[in-house]
Amino acid sequence: MTQTISHILLDIEGTTCPVSFVSGTLFPYAARELGPYLERHRHNEIVQSHVLAVIEAWQQESDPQARELWNQAQERVSSEAGASAMSRFCDSAIEPYLQWLIAADRKLTPLKELQGMVWAEGYARGELVGDLFEEVPDTLRSWQQQGLVLAVYSSGSIAAQKLLYGHSQAGNLVPLFSHWFDTHSGGKHEVESYKRICAAMEVEPQQVLFISDSEAELQAAATAQLQVVLSDRDYTQTPEQTQTQDAKTPPVGKGRHSITNLGQLKLNAAPFKG
Numbered sequence: 001m002t003q004t005i006s007h008i009l010l011d012i013e014g015t016t017c018p019v020s021f022v023s024g025t026l027f028p029y030a031a032r033e034l035g036p037y038l039e040r041h042r043h044n045e046i047v048q049s050h051v052l053a054v055i056e057a058w059q060q061e062s063d064p065q066a067r068e069l070w071n072q073a074q075e076r077v078s079s080e081a082g083a084s085a086m087s088r089f090c091d092s093a094i095e096p097y098l099q100w101l102i103a104a105d106r107k108l109t110p111l112k113e114l115q116g117m118v119w120a121e122g123y124a125r126g127e128l129v130g131d132l133f134e135e136v137p138d139t140l141r142s143w144q145q146q147g148l149v150l151a152v153y154s155s156g157s158i159a160a161q162k163l164l165y166g167h168s169q170a171g172n173l174v175p176l177f178s179h180w181f182d183t184h185s186g187g188k189h190e191v192e193s194y195k196r197i198c199a200a201m202e203v204e205p206q207q208v209l210f211i212s213d214s215e216a217e218l219q220a221a222a223t224a225q226l227q228v229v230l231s232d233r234d235y236t237q238t239p240e241q242t243q244t245q246d247a248k249t250p251p252v253g254k255g256r257h258s259i260t261n262l263g264q265l266k267l268n269a270a271p272f273k274g
């Protein structure tokens with residue numbers, strides 16, 4: 001890095017945490033535990049409000065499969081005399097539709113909220129542990145000790161980001177970060193999102209280093225005048241693949257550096273005195 005930086009903005013998946021943790025651990029855990037969770041917490045008002053929002057979305061569905069599931073659920077709920085409809089929905093009626101939403105990768109807000117609650121319980125029970133790349137905890141600590149301001153920008157919700165860093169294999173790393181950003185700041189491919197984030201941190205974009213494994217995200221950040229580094233974690237490539245990728249990666253000196261490990265980063269750090 002030639003320019004002085006005071007802030008490091010970090011992507012999560014593919015940068016500080018293996019992509020496989022999210023796709024192979026977190027999402028399967030939520031899919032598996034959602035039904036039992038709803039049963040256990042069917043008297044919880046927050047759970048009920050999310051379930052109600054899911055039911056409302058379900059009623060509006062035009063997809064034939066979702067309609068069919070709705071009809072089946074109506075039969076099941078109405079055949080259960082005595083129990084309240086909400087309780088029946090929480091117990092089992094809503095489960096097939098939730099699983100359908102998950103399989104269809106539909107990002108319905110109340111579903112995301114419920115998944116977040118399932119993860120929170122999983123982390124609290126120790127069934128989930130935030131799986132960061134090995135060097136990440138020590139590297140984050142050393143950056144913070146150098147006076148750098150650390151921030152997260154991930155498409156996972158801020159609540160999910162804090163759960164992951166709060167229950168990592170190295171314990172609670174949440175206090176190392178000063179700022180948290182998710183898609184409420186805008187999409188990660190949008191230039192404006194990065195400008196908004198720098199404004200929120202009250203820092204000039206040129207003083208911020210953004211690290212991500214996504215070329216499209218780096219492109220947007222670079223256009224917003226942030227400094228950028230590519231996290232290139234794929235150790236399994238053949239030499240030919242590596243050459244192909246090198247050919248696509250802009251050469252160092254044009255602003256696109258790449259690292260395979262956060263500890264490799266050579267920083268020209270200037271403690272922030274904002």
Ligand SMILES: [Mg+2]
Nearest residue numbers: 011013014213
């Ligand atoms: Mg990523």
